[in-house]
Amino acid sequence: MDYSTIFLSAKVALASTILLLLLMTPLTYLLAFARFPGKFLLESVVGLPLVLPPTVMGFYLLLFMGPEGPLGRLWRLFAEGPLVFTFAGVVLAAVLHGIPFAIQPLKAAFEKIDRRLLENAAVLGAGPVATFFRVVLPNATGGLAASAVLAFAHSMGEFGVILMVGGSIPGETRVASIAIYELVETLRYEEAWKLSLALVAISFAILVLFNGLAHGRRRK
């Protein structure tokens, strides 16, 4: 039985989670606290992956990231070879598809922070960046953890977008969910069973760990 596809899924999930946290935390800070024209448009755009069929999103990403697409061209300025059908391309697709899952828990945590703390920081001379690092982030650690867990779990189970952008190249883009699909298609049910069960176990373990930690925090 070959479990390497699970490791690939985990690698994609880990990379996309790190990228999502790095990119979405500042963006969410902006969405939660800043006022600017067109904010509702930006909120709608980042919510799109939640409602679009993965195949639709994957199709546009394929065009966008392909050799003739704007992102594909940009990629070739810095790297050899194409972006689609590579590990990097799959991670990028998982990041884009995971945006709303990373943003939602963070936004809830940011909005729960008492505004008077932010006002106090401002009165004490802290600018928006200092306030972000010294007040907002330390008071949103629960939201950060929730965001990481949700982003990781979502990327771990990502299927449609990865299939469109990554295809199914062994060791490069054939993640566990795609391997399961192909096993079922070729009627290899026993292997599909084992791989599926492993995915369920991992996802369940992540949720148990997270809920256990959250429970412990509340009791403290």
Add this chain to the structure above:
Amino acid sequence: MLSVTLAKEMAGFVIDVSFSCANGALIALTGPSGSGKTTIIRQIAGLDRPDTGRIALNNETWFDGSGKKNLPARKRGVGYVCQDYSLFPHLNVAANVGFACRDRERVTELLHLLGIGHLRDRSVARLSGGERQRVALAQALAAKPRLLLLDEPFSALDPATRQRLQDELLALKKNLAIPMVFVTHDPTEAAKLGDTHLALARGRRAESPCPSATEPWAACQPI
């Protein structure tokens, strides 16, 4: 010298006041709840925007309704202590006081000055009301404010603690030589602390700031 002239339309009434406060003096702002006291304080701090008017400290204009100048709160250098504590819950006492001050010695000095030196490593969640207000005051002073705004800082405290903190504030006032604006709904407190006194009624200077000739406005003098 702090000089304030401001107007702001509120729900149901209009705030329209003008006052000034010299360095080393304390002006007491009194009035019933909903008369606009906190809004005035917040506008001086830069947390709310007046509709029109002018706010200036020592000839530096912070807000000018005509010229559209509105200096952000973080650049005004005010100390602001309010009734509901806005201490940072993730920081201990020393880190809260040192939020705007890297100088550890100054933090230690302030902790001792306000009698909370023994609390320096304690979490702010485990402080009494009086201790919290001392920490909040130390935090505001650590930033070396050019103006101190106090919005009912002692009103949630028991009478004994309250009196002690009032006395300490009077002592501080002598040393600091900056203007102080003190909001309170307690006439006795206003009379004890205030050099001048402004009584508000629905956003404007009250017709007669002294509610009765007997007490407790003995020290109350219209400005």
